[in-house]
Amino acid sequence: MVRSATEEALLEAARGLMRISLHAADGVGDVSVVQLRALTVLDHLGQANLGDLADRMGVTPSTTSRLVDRLVVAGLVERATAEHSRREVTLRLTTHGRATLQRYDDLRLAALQGLLATLPDPEREVALRGLLALGSGAAAVGRS
Amino acid sequence: MVRSATEEALLEAARGLMRISLHAADGVGDVSVVQLRALTVLDHLGQANLGDLADRMGVTPSTTSRLVDRLVVAGLVERATAEHSRREVTLRLTTHGRATLQRYDDLRLAALQGLLATLPDPEREVALRGLLALGSGAAAVGRS
DNA sequence: CCCGACACTTGCACGGTAGCAACGATCGGT
DNA sequence: ACCGATCGTTGCTACCGTGCAAGTGTCGGG
Numbered sequence A, B: 001m002v003r004s005a006t007e008e009a010l011l012e013a014a015r016g017l018m019r020i021s022l023h024a025a026d027g028v029g030d031v032s033v034v035q036l037r038a039l040t041v042l043d044h045l046g047q048a049n050l051g052d053l054a055d056r057m058g059v060t061p062s063t064t065s066r067l068v069d070r071l072v073v074a075g076l077v078e079r080a081t082a083e084h085s086r087r088e089v090t091l092r093l094t095t096h097g098r099a100t101l102q103r104y105d106d107l108r109l110a111a112l113q114g115l116l117a118t119l120p121d122p123e124r125e126v127a128l129r130g131l132l133a134l135g136s137g138a139a140a141v142g143r144s
Numbered sequence C: 001c002c003c004g005a006c007a008c009t010t011g012c013a014c015g016g017t018a019g020c021a022a023c024g025a026t027c028g029g030t
Numbered sequence D: 001a002c003c004g005a006t007c008g009t010t011g012c013t014a015c016c017g018t019g020c021a022a023g024t025g026t027c028g029g030g
Helices: A003-029 A031-046 A050-057 A061-074 A095-118 A121-143 B005-028 B033-045 B049-058 B061-073 B097-115 B121-141
Strands: A077-081 A089-093 B077-081 B089-093
Touching: A003 A061, A003 A095, A003 B005, A003 B097, A003 B121, A031 A050, A031 A061, A031 A089, A031 A095, A050 A061, A050 A077, A050 A089, A061 A077, A077 B033, A077 B077, A077 B097, A089 A095, A095 A121, A095 B005, A095 B121, A121 B005, A121 B097, A121 B121, B005 B033, B005 B097, B033 B061, B033 B077, B033 B089, B033 B097, B049 B061, B061 B077, B089 B097
Parallel strands: none
Antiparallel strands: A077 A089, B077 B089
16 A cells, blocks of 8 residues: 555645644643644634534533533633523633633744745745645635 | 734644544544554654653653553554663554554545645645645654 | 663553433423 | 423543653663
8 A cells, every 4th residue: 555755745744734733732731632622613613602612523512511611710711601592501712712722823833834944945935835725725614 | 913814824724734634533443643643653763662752752751651551452553672672662563553554644635635626726736736845844854 | 790870661640531321401382 | 381302511430641759670881
């Protein structure tokens, strides 16, 4: 099962980005990768029910409820009963939550830009443009 | 703290790649993200001491020893005493370990190619070339 | 040969993630 | 007003990842 050079390079890019994100995650301090994912989802949605968050994260409401417990204790997320329905819960990032997410993203961004900086000039430009194109595509898909 | 559109797009690319890798990870089944990272490192090194693996993963030998325990039980890694030193341990992927890693990478690759496929034609090409450039850069750095 | 340094393992403690099953509260249609 | 469906929480259980501290065995220089 040999893989083409192209495929291998794509994988290497994926590995690099993964490394960057994971490394940034534990540079944030006291927030797990899963928690950062939850913050990212909430930031993206602006506001969400617990069930929505659970769906987006692909885990059960049970797990999510306890995840939110920890986020609330950490002061990152605000949990309030929804306006239109007493049994639903509305989750929102707190200011601190937004700041934490921002620190995470700043770290990733810096690392990514650092990686780009190591590339020789023509390829640097190509890589940058490629990532930008990919970024808009990924945003458009926004799935899962 | 506003971020430029360029930076936002870069972040979106990083988020997309991260989502792809995480989703692929739990598509593999019964292997955690950390374990897959260990397999990736071992595959990259070909063979390594426990201490080397611990360094690369940024955790203590203690943690790594137990991580390896689980990998050995799962049949993914082989642990043998090194040839030149009885106190050192040599870790290598088993065939099953390599296969598992390959499944993981196949999933990531497919998802990534799927994402590329959603892009309209000029940008698709740009994104591909960009990722390839980034891939070689990431491989060259090979850090952490 | 001894003793300090080294590589790894193990006991312990802790917190995070995860699901199932049972429950509580609420909503909404009839 | 009821009753089924929905949303969320909570008890339980289990496993993973993590570090510290202590231990074991081994290597190597003096």
